[in-house]
Amino acid sequence: SPKSALKWAASIPHRHRNLEAAYRISLKSLARRYLELHDEIAELDLMIKAIVEELAPELVARNSIGHNGAAQLLLTAGDNPDRLKSEASFAALCGVTPVPASSGKTIRHRLNRGGDRAANSALHLIAIGRLRTDEKTRAYVARRVAEGHSKLEVIRI
Structure with a gap:
């Protein structure tokens, strides 16, 4: 109305x-x-x-490792460092161990989807930071790319 x-x-x-x-x-x-x-x-x-x-002052003194990334790696390692007997065991804990993903004549690997995803992320950020700022890392990447790996595969490695 x-x-x-x-x-x-x-x-x-x-x-x-x-x-x-x-x-x-x-x-x-x-x-x-x-x-x-x-x-x-x-x-x-x-x-x-x-x-x-x-x-861990020596950890943050290294190239491209910030306090938050170092803290995450320390948390992942935990207060029981004797369970980490090698780099491979730490890589498995962080979920960065290679898993075969081959088919036919192609031989390749992918990252393990398990492990501590936060530690995996911290390691990835460290790798990217080193790729931008560290000459040794750049040389390593160039060498592995020359061997036939993709840049992404080299970062995973």
Whole structure:
């Protein structure tokens, strides 16, 4: 009816004011939470840095290994390092051991999908960082590519 339409039209500005106030409150709350989380992350990063510097300063002194990556590798290794008897056992723990994925005359490998995915990610980031900054790593990649491997395969290796 025309009366209800007029009544509805008269209420629109009021609704917009309520909606705008709700948006402001929501955005203010989100901004406050963002700042709290940002500060909390900064504090935790400082704690992680202090712990890693104390436990394994030689690890973060190496090229392209940051405090968070080192912390993840230390967590993966755990407090029982005697179970890690070789590089191969650590690679298996991190899920970076090669798994045969050959078919026919093609011989190739893929990475193990098991293991600690966070450690796998940390190792990948370290490999990419070294690929960008370390001459030895670049030479290794060039040599393996010359042997017929793809760049992605070399990063996996």
